[in-house]
Amino acid sequence: MSGEAELLDEVTPELVRRVEAALAEETPDAVRALLANLSATGQASILEQIGEAERDKLVGILKGDLDPEALTELDEEVLEDVLDQLDSKEIAAAARELEADDAATILEDLPEEERREVLAELPAAERAEIESALAYPEDTAGRMMQRSLVKVADSWTVGQVIDHCREATDLPDDVYDIFVVDQAGMLRGSVPLGRMLRTKRPIPIVDIVDPDIPSLPATADQAEVAHVFRDQNLVSCPVVDGENRLLGVIMVDDVVDVIDEEAEEDMLKMGGVGADDMHAPPVRTVWQRAPWLLVNVATAIVAALVIAQFETAIEKIVVLAVLMPIVASMGGNAGIQTVTVTVRALAMGELTAANAFRFIAKEAVVGSLNGLMFASLLAIGVILVFGDWRLGAVIAAAMVCNLFAAALAGSLIPLGLQKFGVDPAVSSTVFLTMVTDVIGFLTFLGLATIFLL
Amino acid sequence: MSGEAELLDEVTPELVRRVEAALAEETPDAVRALLANLSATGQASILEQIGEAERDKLVGILKGDLDPEALTELDEEVLEDVLDQLDSKEIAAAARELEADDAATILEDLPEEERREVLAELPAAERAEIESALAYPEDTAGRMMQRSLVKVADSWTVGQVIDHCREATDLPDDVYDIFVVDQAGMLRGSVPLGRMLRTKRPIPIVDIVDPDIPSLPATADQAEVAHVFRDQNLVSCPVVDGENRLLGVIMVDDVVDVIDEEAEEDMLKMGGVGADDMHAPPVRTVWQRAPWLLVNVATAIVAALVIAQFETAIEKIVVLAVLMPIVASMGGNAGIQTVTVTVRALAMGELTAANAFRFIAKEAVVGSLNGLMFASLLAIGVILVFGDWRLGAVIAAAMVCNLFAAALAGSLIPLGLQKFGVDPAVSSTVFLTMVTDVIGFLTFLGLATIFLL
Numbered sequence: 001m002s003g004e005a006e007l008l009d010e011v012t013p014e015l016v017r018r019v020e021a022a023l024a025e026e027t028p029d030a031v032r033a034l035l036a037n038l039s040a041t042g043q044a045s046i047l048e049q050i051g052e053a054e055r056d057k058l059v060g061i062l063k064g065d066l067d068p069e070a071l072t073e074l075d076e077e078v079l080e081d082v083l084d085q086l087d088s089k090e091i092a093a094a095a096r097e098l099e100a101d102d103a104a105t106i107l108e109d110l111p112e113e114e115r116r117e118v119l120a121e122l123p124a125a126e127r128a129e130i131e132s133a134l135a136y137p138e139d140t141a142g143r144m145m146q147r148s149l150v151k152v153a154d155s156w157t158v159g160q161v162i163d164h165c166r167e168a169t170d171l172p173d174d175v176y177d178i179f180v181v182d183q184a185g186m187l188r189g190s191v192p193l194g195r196m197l198r199t200k201r202p203i204p205i206v207d208i209v210d211p212d213i214p215s216l217p218a219t220a221d222q223a224e225v226a227h228v229f230r231d232q233n234l235v236s237c238p239v240v241d242g243e244n245r246l247l248g249v250i251m252v253d254d255v256v257d258v259i260d261e262e263a264e265e266d267m268l269k270m271g272g273v274g275a276d277d278m279h280a281p282p283v284r285t286v287w288q289r290a291p292w293l294l295v296n297v298a299t300a301i302v303a304a305l306v307i308a309q310f311e312t313a314i315e316k317i318v319v320l321a322v323l324m325p326i327v328a329s330m331g332g333n334a335g336i337q338t339v340t341v342t343v344r345a346l347a348m349g350e351l352t353a354a355n356a357f358r359f360i361a362k363e364a365v366v367g368s369l370n371g372l373m374f375a376s377l378l379a380i381g382v383i384l385v386f387g388d389w390r391l392g393a394v395i396a397a398a399m400v401c402n403l404f405a406a407a408l409a410g411s412l413i414p415l416g417l418q419k420f421g422v423d424p425a426v427s428s429t430v431f432l433t434m435v436t437d438v439i440g441f442l443t444f445l446g447l448a449t450i451f452l453l
Numbered sequence: 454m455s456g457e458a459e460l461l462d463e464v465t466p467e468l469v470r471r472v473e474a475a476l477a478e479e480t481p482d483a484v485r486a487l488l489a490n491l492s493a494t495g496q497a498s499i500l501e502q503i504g505e506a507e508r509d510k511l512v513g514i515l516k517g518d519l520d521p522e523a524l525t526e527l528d529e530e531v532l533e534d535v536l537d538q539l540d541s542k543e544i545a546a547a548a549r550e551l552e553a554d555d556a557a558t559i560l561e562d563l564p565e566e567e568r569r570e571v572l573a574e575l576p577a578a579e580r581a582e583i584e585s586a587l588a589y590p591e592d593t594a595g596r597m598m599q600r601s602l603v604k605v606a607d608s609w610t611v612g613q614v615i616d617h618c619r620e621a622t623d624l625p626d627d628v629y630d631i632f633v634v635d636q637a638g639m640l641r642g643s644v645p646l647g648r649m650l651r652t653k654r655p656i657p658i659v660d661i662v663d664p665d666i667p668s669l670p671a672t673a674d675q676a677e678v679a680h681v682f683r684d685q686n687l688v689s690c691p692v693v694d695g696e697n698r699l700l701g702v703i704m705v706d707d708v709v710d711v712i713d714e715e716a717e718e719d720m721l722k723m724g725g726v727g728a729d730d731m732h733a734p735p736v737r738t739v740w741q742r743a744p745w746l747l748v749n750v751a752t753a754i755v756a757a758l759v760i761a762q763f764e765t766a767i768e769k770i771v772v773l774a775v776l777m778p779i780v781a782s783m784g785g786n787a788g789i790q791t792v793t794v795t796v797r798a799l800a801m802g803e804l805t806a807a808n809a810f811r812f813i814a815k816e817a818v819v820g821s822l823n824g825l826m827f828a829s830l831l832a833i834g835v836i837l838v839f840g841d842w843r844l845g846a847v848i849a850a851a852m853v854c855n856l857f858a859a860a861l862a863g864s865l866i867p868l869g870l871q872k873f874g875v876d877p878a879v880s881s882t883v884f885l886t887m888v889t890d891v892i893g894f895l896t897f898l899g900l901a902t903i904f905l906l
Contacts, residue, residue: 016807041684049808166651174688175647176629193646194628198619230713231494233706235627235688252705253686259709260683263716264797270720271793272786278798282815286822289790293827296786300779301834307775314767314774321767321774322760325890326753328778333725333749337742340724344717345731354469355502362735369739374746381754437778 010038011045019046023054028061035062040069048078048279059085068094072102077279080109088114092121095130099146101254104133141225142218144258145239145248150178152205154188159201161191174251177236180209185245187238189213215240218247222258227349229255266347269425270340295430303328303437310445313453319386320448323395326378327444331402331436334370338363338410339428346418347425360411367407371400390451398444402436409435463491464498472499476507481514488515493522501531501732512538521547525555530732533562541567545574548583552599554707557586594678595671597711598692598701603631605658607641612654614644627704630689633662638698640691642666668693671700675711680802682708719800722878723793748883756781756890763898766906772839773901776848779831780897784855784889787823791816791863792881799871800878813864820860824853843904851897855889862888 015034022030035043043066047055059066059082071079071094083091083106091110095103095118107115107130119127129147136142150171152161161178165171177190189209199208214228215238228237229252239248265275272292277285307314307324314321342359345351351359375396383392413431414424468487475483488496496519500508512519512535524532524547536544536559544563548556548571560568560583572580582600589595603624605614614631618624630643642662652661667681668691681690682705692701718728725745730738760767760777767774795812798804804812828849836845866884867877 013805013807016805020807039685045802048803049805051808051811162650165647168651171647171651173645173648175645176688192626192628193650194618194624195626197615197646197650198621198624229706230709232492233709235629235704235706251688252709253682253688256683256686256705256709256712259712260716260801263713263720264801267716267720267723267797268793271723271789273790273794277790277794278803278812282818282822285815285819286826289787289819289823290826292790293783293787293823296783297779297827297830300782303782304775304779307778308772311771311775315771318764318768318774319761321771321777322757322764324774325760325778325781326750326757329753329756329886329890330746330749334742334746336724337726337730337745340721341726341730344720348713348717349498350501350731352466352469352502354466354473355504358504359731362738365735366738366742369735370742370746373739373743374750377750433782437782 010042011049016046016049019058020050020054023050023057023061031058031061032065035065040067041073043067043070044073047074047082052081052281055081056085063090064093066094068097069102071106072098075276075279076109077276077281079106083110088117088121092118096122096126099148100126100129100133101144101146103130104143105138108134108138136218139222140218141216141220141222141239141250142247144222144225144254145218145250147248148172149238149246149249150175151181151246152178154180154182154206154209156205157201158196158199158203158205158208161196161205162201177249178205179238179246179249180205181246184243187215187240187244187246190238213238215244216250217242223262225250226255226258226262230259262347266343266425269423270343270429272429292430296433299430299434299437302434303441306438306441307445310441310449313445313449317448317452319391320445323382323391324441324444327395327398327402328437328440330374330399331406331440332433334367334403335406335410335432335436336429338367338407339414339432342411342414343424343428346414351415356415360408360415363407363411364404367403367405367410368400371403374403375399391448394447394451395444397447398440401443402440405439406432406436463495464502469499469502472511473503473507476503476510476514484511484514485518488518493520494526496520496523497526500527500535505534505734508534509538516543517546519547521550522555524559525551528729528732529562530729530734532559536562541570541574545571549575549579552601553579553582553586554597554599556583557596558591561587561591589671592675593671594669594673594675594692594703595700597675597678597707598671598703600701601625602691602699602702603628604634604699605631607633607635607659607662609658610654611649611652611656611658611661614649614658615654630702631658632691632699632702633658634699637696640668640693640697640699643691666691668697669703670695676715678703679708679711679715683712715800719796719878722876723796723882725882745883749886752883752887752890755887756894759891759894760898763894763902766898766902770901770905772844773898776835776844777894777897780848780851780855781890781893783827783852784859784893785886787820787856788859788863788885788889789882791820791860792867792885795864795867796877796881799867804868809868813861813868816860816864817857820856820858820863821853824856827856828852844901847900847904848897850900851893854896855893858892859885859889 019031019034022034074082095106107118110118133143150165152164175193177192178196179190180188182188189211190213191205191209195208214232216225216228218239218241235252237250238246239250241247268275274288277288342351378399379392379396382395383389409432414428417424417427472484472487475487527535548559560571563571586596603618605617628646630645631649632643633641635641642664643666644658644662648661667685669678669681671692671694688705690703691699692703694700721728727741730741733741795804831852832845832849835848836842862885867881870877870880
């Protein structure tokens with residue numbers, strides 16, 4: 001039994017360095033020895049942490065010793081790289097050891113032609129399963145589900161079901177629920193294994209079935225899948241077709257991956273980067289990040305145009321140029337606080353049409369109060385440093401306006417984007433900083449022109 | 454059987470509005486009727502979406518009809534509010550229906566004295582269980598684990614274990630693994646229920662036990678718990694004390710909540726807001742957000758001080774004031790892209806001492822290339838608009854410098870904070886924008902002073 005500390009430290013930076021050293025010294029036996037006792041997750045972690053050239057070498061050395069499960073844990077960029085080093089036979093051998101849903105995920109990353117070659121290497125039954133998984137779009141319930149499950153007729157007794165389980169030697173270990181179907185294959189409900197175990201043998205299975213279990217259509221998006229598991233605290237959930245016929249089952253451990261992925265996506269999107277950014281080669285990363293930066297150039301130019309309208313004011317009172325970024329940046333930061341809360345609340349379904357007005361009103365109050373607080377602070381500072389109470393009053397007024405605008409924009413922009421079907425995590429901050437820059441420069445320089453010139 | 458669409462839409466904005474209307478009309482029967490068929494999650498969702506005054510009214514009407522499970526799904530701020538409306542007897546009644554870990558989470562939010570009153574209302578056995586859960590700090594494995602599990606002696610046969618399960622009528626439905634302990638209560642391993650079901654009765658249980666299962670110490674932090682579940686694709690994990698004695702078991706559905714929470718925390722922290730921000734009353738939100746804004750005032754003032762050094766330059770060439778925010782803002786945005794990738798990679802354990810150098814080098818390359826790309830773009834624009842190639846060259850040089858600095862700061866700041874035990878999600882962006890503002894203004898205005906005056 002291994003303790004948790006040991007688990008967490010399976011792959012230490014030290015081990016990664018030793019693997020890299022062994023690869024550099026071209027000593028395949030030493031490399032194999034270092035990886036011999038690693039779990040699939042450990043192997044995947046090594047593959048992700050070493051450099052690209054070292055990775056190619058490592059895969060060349062391991063080949064068949066590579067745990068197929070490790071492939072399922074790799075980021076997409078790294079997986080493509082690893083698959084490049086394996087031929088169709090080797091990939092097919094790995095696919096045979098995986099569940100059909102995992103095998104499909106791996107095969108999908110292959111070029112069309114190589115995928116056909118790999119499928120041709122597989123026995124007919126496994127090929128059919130993988131092809132049926134590939135028939136569903138990526139990120140749907142149909143792709144995520146596993147097809148091996150315990151399905152029994154609603155006419156059976158508990159005793160018959162238990163005997164069926166005992167005879168089916170190919171039953172996977174991770175069976176937690178027995179699914180009951182009628183003659184047409186339609187799902188009638190499920191029985192947790194624990195409950196079946198303590199029920200008397202002659203009792204009909206339908207007597208102990210949960211009829212009201214949730215089920216997912218095969219076409220459901222993975223975000224919906226995660227939503228249902230999360231809301232209902234499920235361990236497994238049956239997947240059905242349009243006629244409620246049982247197709248497969250999704251297990252919670254696959255959903256954990258989806259939840260991680262969705263949380264990661266939202267965070268990365270808000271920061272203006274794509275998934276897999278870390279493992280992409282530099283040139284690809286340059287191009288992936290460029291569109292976001294281009295949009296930011298555009299919004300920065302809009303802000304610059306606003307400033308350009310006040311060149312005369314700045315020429316006369318150059319200290320305006322010194323102070324103006326403070327007003328803009330405070331608005332931006334306060335607005336990002338609001339955007340973050342709004343995007344997360346939308347993602348979790350906590351913010352809807354029912355409470356949107358109350359939400360926006362609260363943000364407006366918070367924005368105004370924080371605006372007043374920091375306006376006073378800055379006004380005092382400006383009056384002390386520059387000895388000009390009018391300059392202090394102008395920066396204070398601009399600050400209050402901008403933090404109020406930031407609160408409205410920070411909540412209305414994500415809500416509006418969501419309403420028009422645009423992902424609020426991606427574009428909210430760009431629009432927000434444009435608003436806070438424009439309002440910040442406009443109010444500060446505008447009020448200065450009116451009252452100070 | 455309910456389809457997934459129905460599940461997702463259980464609480465529609467329309468339903469929330471009807472509940473609010475019924476509350477406003479003071480018609481308790483109508484309110485109860487509207488909530489009668491909702492799941493615990495549905496009740497929680499209603500409680501979170503209605504206003505505070507309406508919530509107090511609703512709890513007053515529901516009282517005992519409130520599903521205790523709904524309490525476990527509420528955000529902390531909302532939970533405190535709901536508990537305020539219930540007396541000790543009512544809270545105790547709810548706690549009795551919950552698992553000890555969930556009851557502990559709820560009781561913890563009560564003031565010391567009221568908690569003692571509630572505990573006094575509980576039967577001794579349940580009180581002891583909840584007190585034992587409360588003995589572990591919040592967010593540890595000891596608090597998360599449930600105490601009801603199937604624990605059998607390593608001397609038993611499969612038949613004896615099955616009979617034991619069949620006799621124990623209080624066995625929960627969500628048993629998936631049987632835990633085997635030796636005479637001293639030390640964990641020897643686990644047997645999945647599915648495997649036991651298809652093993653012959655006379656076989657000793659130790660023959661089919663998985664001895665190499667992971668276990669967690671009761672003191673493990675919830676982030677470590679999530680890490681182990683995620684890495685090993687676990688459905689349940691035993692929790693042990695320092696001597697490896699079995700104390701309880703953590704189920705994956707509780708871990709899903711933790712994963713959500715951790716992902717949410719990182720995202721909210723990067724945006725400069727705390728957990729529970731959405732449901733906190735406005736004045737508390739004002740104070741919770743103020744420290745972040747205060748730090749931003751300080752960094753904005755540092756940037757302003759840099760600009761102040763170049764007042765003469767700006768006075769002579771006022772267009773510098775127009776263009777300088779573009780350089781600073783591009784650096785900030787490019788840097789946030791790097792910070793986001795770095796913080797996420799650190800959180801997922803993908804960025805360690807082993808690959809930090811390669812990671813930083815890649816960011817530096819990406820920053821330089823994006824810098825060159827946007828420097829050229831801006832230089833062309835500036836030359837076309839202002840007809841001054843020297844101004845174009847100055848802004849281009851400043852842009853390259855600032856995006857290179859942003860890449861270094863964006864990766865080094867989170868890595869450095871992590872090294873010194875500071876949470877990189879919280880403080881990275883503040884330090885980053887200070888760096889990119891200072892470098893942006895300094896290079897642009899500095900180069901302008903040297904080459905244009």
